[in-house]
Amino acid sequence: MTEIIILDFETSGLNPYHDDIIEIGAKVLDSDKKYSCLIQPKSNEIISETITSLTGISNKMLKKEGLKWQKAYQSFNEWLIAVKDKRQYCKSPFQSSKIVIVSHNGESFDFLFLKRMFNDLHKLGLETIPIHDIIFIDTLLLSRRLISNRSSYRQGTLCSFYKINFEGSHRAFNDVIALEQLFKIFAELLNKELESDVLDYPQSIQDYIHCKI
Numbered sequence: 001m002t003e004i005i006i007l008d009f010e011t012s013g014l015n016p017y018h019d020d021i022i023e024i025g026a027k028v029l030d031s032d033k034k035y036s037c038l039i040q041p042k043s044n045e046i047i048s049e050t051i052t053s054l055t056g057i058s059n060k061m062l063k064k065e066g067l068k069w070q071k072a073y074q075s076f077n078e079w080l081i082a083v084k085d086k087r088q089y090c091k092s093p094f095q096s097s098k099i100v101i102v103s104h105n106g107e108s109f110d111f112l113f114l115k116r117m118f119n120d121l122h123k124l125g126l127e128t129i130p131i132h133d134i135i136f137i138d139t140l141l142l143s144r145r146l147i148s149n150r151s152s153y154r155q156g157t158l159c160s161f162y163k164i165n166f167e168g169s170h171r172a173f174n175d176v177i178a179l180e181q182l183f184k185i186f187a188e189l190l191n192k193e194l195e196s197d198v199l200d201y202p203q204s205i206q207d208y209i210h211c212k213i
Contacts, residue, residue: 025172
């Protein structure tokens with residue numbers, strides 16, 4: 001099965017083109033392989049009381065526990081490459097060398113921050129996984145097509161509906177754990193609709209989201 005990574009960023013604001021990543025949470029689906037760290041803002045600007053109230057992450061925490069952005073980005077990039085490289089070593093001719101990255105509201109948020117991170121790493125002279133080797137799956141878009149007539153498709157609302165523990169939300173790794181469970185529920189629903197095991201062919205999930213099947 002292609003490696004599937006659940007990803008969540010906590011950030012200094014809601015603008016994916018200007019705000020800073022302040023926390024990374026990531027986990028390989030159904031695996032103990034995980035990544036988590038706090039990051040001192042790349043802009044060196046302090047985070048607002050609103051963000052602290054939402055996430056529980058304070059400027060004091062970031063100063064004491066956060067990594068410098070260069071070190072955090074490089075460390076996370078190395079983790080991603082290690083996940084993908086392990087996949088390449090064990091693949092068969094029928095398996096994809098791509099990896100999958102899953103986020104809720106990813107296309108409008110997390111994936112944009114990730115691409116900015118890759119650009120910053122390129123400026124440091126570091127290689128990243130090519131974008132064309134990543135299958136991006138946005139569970140917000142997936143849920144909107146898969147489940148009709150809901151008033152809200154926020155991750156917390158969907159977790160409440162499916163009785164998934166969402167305590168500690170807006171901390172990156174806590175959100176990842178909850179999204180992992182939510183994504184597996186969506187995969188089971190989609191299996192029934194498509195009569196196939198979509199986790200064995202995750203491109204089919206992306207195609208479903210974008211109405212190609």
